[in-house]
Amino acid sequence: MTSPQAGGVRIGAVVLPEYEWRQTREIWQELEELGLHHAWSFDHHAWRTLTDLPWYDPLSVLSAVATVTERIRLGTLVSTPNFRHPAVLAKQVMTIDQLSGGRFVLGVGAGAKGGDARLLGGGELTPARRADRFTEFVDLSDELLRNRVTTYQGEYFSTVDARMVPGCVQRPRVPFAVAAAGPRGMGLAARYGQWWVTIGDAGQPGVQSEGESWKLLARQVTRLAETCEKTGREFSEIGRLVNVSRVVNSPYSSPGRFVDIVGRCRDLGFTDVVVNHPRADGVFSGRRTDFLHAASAALSAFQP
Template identity: 40%
Template structure:
């Protein structure tokens, strides 16, 4: 069985330089990738301190040098692909080609209405998601000099002679890991993504949740096989509002093993918070460090 890669989400709630210590420690612990949420605020944490995504990852890039950095996941609720792609390309340049771009359809919470927009139907959200991700795929690739820029005109987004940074830091561009659980989203990720991200379903019972994850994994495997792409990354977020994988080192090891058995190549957990959602003890990270290949003294 291939080694599972380990990721950690550091919520953008801590002021710099205290946050810098978490990003440095994540790399020292041996995590393969580290992420932050791409929200303007989020669910039960909406009234708490919450920093912006791109500046956070840019700062994280300057205090790390090995692990990949990413957005978990980018939202079209409040973004246009043209300026966003330029921000991503600049970030990847600063990070030395370590960026992973997670992309989703955009939630239905605060971010979906903060700019005064109407609530979209599920079909509209999916159509906008595909157009957004397809645009990023085009924009993040190298624009040949003298090409006249990048043009597209869709139902949701338009670009007239858009210019990007130049040659991307990664070839052919930063990888796009596409999120989604519905049939259309799974087929789209299998056909167009460099990886697929799932958070599992809404089940509160953990065994029911794992059964749902197993079903999603089978559906994605079938979709990837159908388009001849069986080897792209499969990424499972282990945590939700009712279960936290880093509650103990033993629990984390068990959940990682279950994910591996289902064919996931990558797992993502959340940095322990002091209270509330994802509450835990940071000492657990020391306990799992040996498994991650820690370089901490």
């Protein structure tokens, strides 16, 4: 992954895995034709207000998408240890990277409370134990995707002779996009990430005023830079990605508004901006034409 040129920002979208295949294929191919640099899927077993509505396995959807697109990067935003075991996930990731010809990005996060966390049984983890589990999840995922054979014994995950053959197309492994807001997560991003990901206030995304949200994003970018300096990682080596649909309301209500939002993100130090693809109603609802016009305007204004 190379960073955009000064003034450039990569633009992407998030498509929820809720559509039947014909519509899914049309959406992703349209995003590629539009010229977006990347597109992503939420990786949940079910999600919040959409729990009782159609929702397909995101990794299976991305496998299919990989075969009907040619250029656009694709990934999870984000996979978590709530219900994903690193050994199984790594095999799926390796496969999608092969199917896509080396376009896959593994987005990872610690996992929030809720249905995904309860899916496999057991009680809710404390924040500290959730951070411990995430550290182990990322560490093992890195080992699995770099090596042909991995044996690992941890507190939360273990695997014996896990084989990754032929391995990822991208070497030494697929890029990681690490979602993090706290110091331990930022440390993982600095150590393992090719991207760092934020949605602003992870506890209550979209609740803060826009003014407070911009201040929070600025503090997070500063914290990442400080973490990189402490760990010896070059800040410029890590892409900084923000999902503005989780930060501000109606981000693409007009081309001018979206261009202004992307510009503010660039000025804060972000290299990548994503927005949720419009749904017909409810969460992330919007007009397809508004989305297309706004994305086209931003692509023209901030071409990397």
